[in-house]
Amino acid sequence: MKHSLLYKRDFYAGGLMILFGLFAALNGPKYTMGTLMHMGPGFLPTTLGVILVLLGLVIAGSALATKPGEDEEGILPEHPQWFGWACILAGPLAFIVFGKIGGMIPGTFACVFVSALGDRESTWRSAAILGAVVTVFGVALFHYLLKIPMPLLRWDFL
Amino acid sequence: MIETALTGLWYGFGVAFEPQNLMWCFVGVLVGNMVGVLPGMGPLATISILLPLTFGMKPVGAILMLAGVMYGAQYGGAICSILLNLPCHPPHAVTCLDGFPMTKQGRGGVALSLTVFSSFVGASWGITEMIFLSPILVKVALEFGPAEICSLMALGLLAGSTLARGSPVKGVCMTIVGLLLGSVGSDLETGQQRFTFGLAELDDGVELIALALGLFGIAEFMTSINQTASINTQYAKVRLRDMRPTRADVKRSIFPAIRGTLVGSLCSLIPGTGPTIASFVAYATEKKVSKTPDKFGTGMIEGVVCPETATHSSVQGDFIPTMSLGIPGDAVMALLLGALIIQGIVPGPQLISQHPDIFWGLVASFWIGNILLVLLNVPLIGIWVKMLAIPYKYLYPSALFFVCIGVYAANNDFFQVGEVIVIGIFGYVLLRLGFHPAPILLGFVLGPRFEENFRRAMLISRGDLATFIERPISAVFVGLCVILIAVQIYVRLRGAKSDVYLAPEKALQPGAEQRAGVPAAAPLSADATRVIPH
Numbered sequence: 001m002k003h004s005l006l007y008k009r010d011f012y013a014g015g016l017m018i019l020f021g022l023f024a025a026l027n028g029p030k031y032t033m034g035t036l037m038h039m040g041p042g043f044l045p046t047t048l049g050v051i052l053v054l055l056g057l058v059i060a061g062s063a064l065a066t067k068p069g070e071d072e073e074g075i076l077p078e079h080p081q082w083f084g085w086a087c088i089l090a091g092p093l094a095f096i097v098f099g100k101i102g103g104m105i106p107g108t109f110a111c112v113f114v115s116a117l118g119d120r121e122s123t124w125r126s127a128a129i130l131g132a133v134v135t136v137f138g139v140a141l142f143h144y145l146l147k148i149p150m151p152l153l154r155w156d157f158l
Numbered sequence: 159m160i161e162t163a164l165t166g167l168w169y170g171f172g173v174a175f176e177p178q179n180l181m182w183c184f185v186g187v188l189v190g191n192m193v194g195v196l197p198g199m200g201p202l203a204t205i206s207i208l209l210p211l212t213f214g215m216k217p218v219g220a221i222l223m224l225a226g227v228m229y230g231a232q233y234g235g236a237i238c239s240i241l242l243n244l245p246c247h248p249p250h251a252v253t254c255l256d257g258f259p260m261t262k263q264g265r266g267g268v269a270l271s272l273t274v275f276s277s278f279v280g281a282s283w284g285i286t287e288m289i290f291l292s293p294i295l296v297k298v299a300l301e302f303g304p305a306e307i308c309s310l311m312a313l314g315l316l317a318g319s320t321l322a323r324g325s326p327v328k329g330v331c332m333t334i335v336g337l338l339l340g341s342v343g344s345d346l347e348t349g350q351q352r353f354t355f356g357l358a359e360l361d362d363g364v365e366l367i368a369l370a371l372g373l374f375g376i377a378e379f380m381t382s383i384n385q386t387a388s389i390n391t392q393y394a395k396v397r398l399r400d401m402r403p404t405r406a407d408v409k410r411s412i413f414p415a416i417r418g419t420l421v422g423s424l425c426s427l428i429p430g431t432g433p434t435i436a437s438f439v440a441y442a443t444e445k446k447v448s449k450t451p452d453k454f455g456t457g458m459i460e461g462v463v464c465p466e467t468a469t470h471s472s473v474q475g476d477f478i479p480t481m482s483l484g485i486p487g488d489a490v491m492a493l494l495l496g497a498l499i500i501q502g503i504v505p506g507p508q509l510i511s512q513h514p515d516i517f518w519g520l521v522a523s524f525w526i527g528n529i530l531l532v533l534l535n536v537p538l539i540g541i542w543v544k545m546l547a548i549p550y551k552y553l554y555p556s557a558l559f560f561v562c563i564g565v566y567a568a569n570n571d572f573f574q575v576g577e578v579i580v581i582g583i584f585g586y587v588l589l590r591l592g593f594h595p596a597p598i599l600l601g602f603v604l605g606p607r608f609e610e611n612f613r614r615a616m617l618i619s620r621g622d623l624a625t626f627i628e629r630p631i632s633a634v635f636v637g638l639c640v641i642l643i644a645v646q647i648y649v650r651l652r653g654a655k656s657d658v659y660l661a662p663e664k665a666l667q668p669g670a671e672q673r674a675g676v677p678a679a680a681p682l683s684a685d686a687t688r689v690i691p692h
Contacts, residue, residue: 013591017331024338024353031350037621039613041345041352045338052334058327077590084383085586088376088558092579095562096572111562112555119551120384127555134556138563146211148567 014060017052024049087118103151104143108135163289166510170518173218174526179519182219186226187527191534193227194234195542197244197550199557201231203378205493206370207560209500210567217501218515222523224497228490229281229473229524232433233531236273236466237542241266241396249433249469252441256454256461263457267400267539268407272459273466274535276415280467281528283419284426284474289521292482292510299483299507304615305625307506309635311608314485316639319597321431326646328593336601337608339364346610359573364581366496368565368574369602372581373588373595374489375561379554380586396539407459414444414460418467425468426475432488433469433476440468474524481517483507485604489596492603499603 034040099107113131142148193199212220235247243258245251260269319329342353343363354360425436444464484505486492510517619625
């Protein structure tokens, strides 16, 4: 029984909610609680945190109630796409890094290029072409048409 | 009453026909229609990306455009369902059941044209409802004190989280997470910093756009990457000529369209039951009413028209509580409300009298937008069909760039882009654990106003919680909350499922066989209905 609990999705779902609730409920009282009449900023977060812990317990408890074999869909999907996920998350990261030091052109290209690599079918070449196309389009739209205040290219980091 | 409504409407057309507003309305429905067609892009992500670009615009133009994206996407989603059997937008999932068989019989064009026209009927009814119901609601709501507003919000949040898809308990959890996220930043009354971890960038709270794009952009890309089977476009060839319905088709569609309209408008009046539930209920109703229920799933035009009408009537109807009470029914409405707040407009019952140009302009633009959509969809069908074939591997990297630049443009700050990454990971974990993140947005947008009114109500009642049940209107709302929870518990304990929950499953049963015939699309269709939030 205990072993199968580890395979229950709701067990983790409830656990996560309990964690959030505890975080709010324990940090809330650090701000002023106040009284019910004059509520301080800590009142609502603490209350919500407590409710969330209770609901988390209900969810985790319902995992106990199901029989072994039910609701055992793993947390990871059948075919985890670690590389794809990493590329999707690395895209915006590349946008921050290259956008900060290099401006809009390198930021855009890096973002599209890196994230495009995540697809199973894409190659270095197709990702680079897509990156270039989106960069041209993006610069035209966001720099010239919509005038987003972000330098196109900058060298001052050198 | 009627006279004031018509005067307002007349004034609204004046606003909506201003060249600039007309242009934004057109841009909105065009973009909406486009993303509706594209498998894997939702109206939520699109509105969030466009949101920062509207900061420099006048509020009327901004809201007309963003709303246009929302209902424009509904038109596009139907194309995707009927021609490709891809229910990439949940409200149109049932449309696949009879829409795709029609396409296989070579009658896809007829299904599309009748969908467009019945959608227009449904939307028109929804708009009419909005014109006459909103002023009445506002009249009542203007009498509300903080206690009433508070319990009404609680009811809205509860309904929004328990009546939508998925487990009700998990839905409530998501709402509370949203409320907590909404409390990040400076406290409204005392200015104390809450949950900022000492980061000055979090003083103003979590960025709405970052939250929406993290949950409905990045998390969604992570779910869909490398999951898309090759899209089956062999039937998706529709010419303008194929779209002309026969007289018998039109005749068969009239009553389903009326029934769909009724179902949709009823669903839009219950907070939390958006277009998705409306379409499922409509399909089930139509099947029950029909003389030949066994033929559903083989390409019955009734099975296409009725749910589509219901969707559109409910989409327009959803604007009623959002605009007149300031209580959004689902995540898209929450986002539109957020857009108003960013423009410095306080949503609530006073909106119609304080900003008549926004309210009546919006109503009038709905009609203009829907007519534009009919005009766009009939002759441009060939272009939309071509867009269906854009592979996902080009789509998501480009969309990611739009996400980045959109979030950056909100504050011209890279910090929010980092916020998106963190929220994206968080959103993906939630999806994997069986949570639907849409209520987070509801809680997040309503959170600050909920807290403010709660505090005020407590101050007025001198800290007596009984005020919520002593004031009659508030007591009604609290009573409805209790009933809602009681029904959920009762349903759960009995182990049976209520009609609303049963309807989708019933309706989808023929779909299982139907999809088995198209193996290429099967894995995605099962995934997409679950994953992509409305």
